[in-house]
Amino acid sequence: MATKKITAQQIIRQFEQSFPKSYAMDNDPIGLQVGTLNKKVTKIMIALDVDMRVCDEAIANGVDLIIAHHPMIYRPLQQVLTDTPKGRTIEKLLKHDICVYAAHTNLDIAPNGLNDWLAQAFALEQTKVLTPTQTLQLKKFVTYVPVECALQVRKALLAVNSYEQNGYRECSFMSSGEGSFFPMSQTTPNIGKREQCNYVQEMKIEMLILAKDEQAVIDVLHVVHPYEVPAFETYVVDQPGPVVGLGRIGELSSPTSIEAFITDVKSASNIPMLRGVGIKHGKKIRRVAVLGGSGSSYWQSAKRMGADVYITGDIGYHDAQDAIESGMMLLDVGHFTEHLYKQHMVKFIEQIIDEQNATVRVLEATCERDPFQFM
Numbered sequence: 001m002a003t004k005k006i007t008a009q010q011i012i013r014q015f016e017q018s019f020p021k022s023y024a025m026d027n028d029p030i031g032l033q034v035g036t037l038n039k040k041v042t043k044i045m046i047a048l049d050v051d052m053r054v055c056d057e058a059i060a061n062g063v064d065l066i067i068a069h070h071p072m073i074y075r076p077l078q079q080v081l082t083d084t085p086k087g088r089t090i091e092k093l094l095k096h097d098i099c100v101y102a103a104h105t106n107l108d109i110a111p112n113g114l115n116d117w118l119a120q121a122f123a124l125e126q127t128k129v130l131t132p133t134q135t136l137q138l139k140k141f142v143t144y145v146p147v148e149c150a151l152q153v154r155k156a157l158l159a160v161n162s163y164e165q166n167g168y169r170e171c172s173f174m175s176s177g178e179g180s181f182f183p184m185s186q187t188t189p190n191i192g193k194r195e196q197c198n199y200v201q202e203m204k205i206e207m208l209i210l211a212k213d214e215q216a217v218i219d220v221l222h223v224v225h226p227y228e229v230p231a232f233e234t235y236v237v238d239q240p241g242p243v244v245g246l247g248r249i250g251e252l253s254s255p256t257s258i259e260a261f262i263t264d265v266k267s268a269s270n271i272p273m274l275r276g277v278g279i280k281h282g283k284k285i286r287r288v289a290v291l292g293g294s295g296s297s298y299w300q301s302a303k304r305m306g307a308d309v310y311i312t313g314d315i316g317y318h319d320a321q322d323a324i325e326s327g328m329m330l331l332d333v334g335h336f337t338e339h340l341y342k343q344h345m346v347k348f349i350e351q352i353i354d355e356q357n358a359t360v361r362v363l364e365a366t367c368e369r370d371p372f373q374f375m
């Protein structure tokens, strides 16, 4: 069977439809960090961080692209010195033609991204954003299609329209009318005659889209619309789009004792211990907030939103003191718990590859360990 080759760029373009760079926090150095996306890939590795061990595992497995959560170059790099671990890792990556792409806060913030995966791991239901970071812009997309092609065009457009409102997606409106066009001498119209005005029974298809999906919708329109020059327009609408943000808050299916919940959290996070703050023994909890990574400073958002307990990593001493004073319970599962994202990301990238009918293997980095040891 022939193996269809695919470039890193083709994969990343589709990846960024779900995890757009525009979702990221300011100054987060996401995206391509090492190498080029302009090359064919056959093996992809998903990692939490890119250090020397991950780099060696990638080399041993013939990986061409590493997708990591944490950017490996975070602060401006002044030098690449090959006798330092960072410089040596970059040197090895370049020598082995391995590129590194980071999806950090855009992955944290995106709907159905890292924080939803963590919320799912902790069995939270009816989840909402914990701390909004931006309101997405909505646009109206309108196109005019000959009647006989309208259903097919609408179906293709809805498939790339990710906008959903209160649980409804694939919303559109279609109405009929008569279109006109005059193809001039240099054109090759699919229907109608040159050098005269043609009148065609058309359907007008309209839908709200997220501004981030505009290019994808237009690209699909160019593929499926029968006209040489598809007729369409987009414009900004006033109503605010959905809110995206960091962390999630949701409910357990039934009230659970904090002790039982801690047992579940440790097992879901695959950790032998966690650090608790302000734990009230015997207390039943229902509403839980979670924020992967270093979420110490967001505990007040969790409290404001009525969470009984807040799960995050890297909780600082003073935040812990303040949380106790205001009666809030915190669970520090460590920053490394974000590694749970890898299994979801493997599936996500495999789906992109399947959709493109390509043959690429996607692996999880297996060498990564929590830098903190439980003694």
Ligand SMILES: [Zn+2]
Binding pocket: 069, 070, 292, 293, 294, 335, 338
């Ligand atoms: Zn992190």
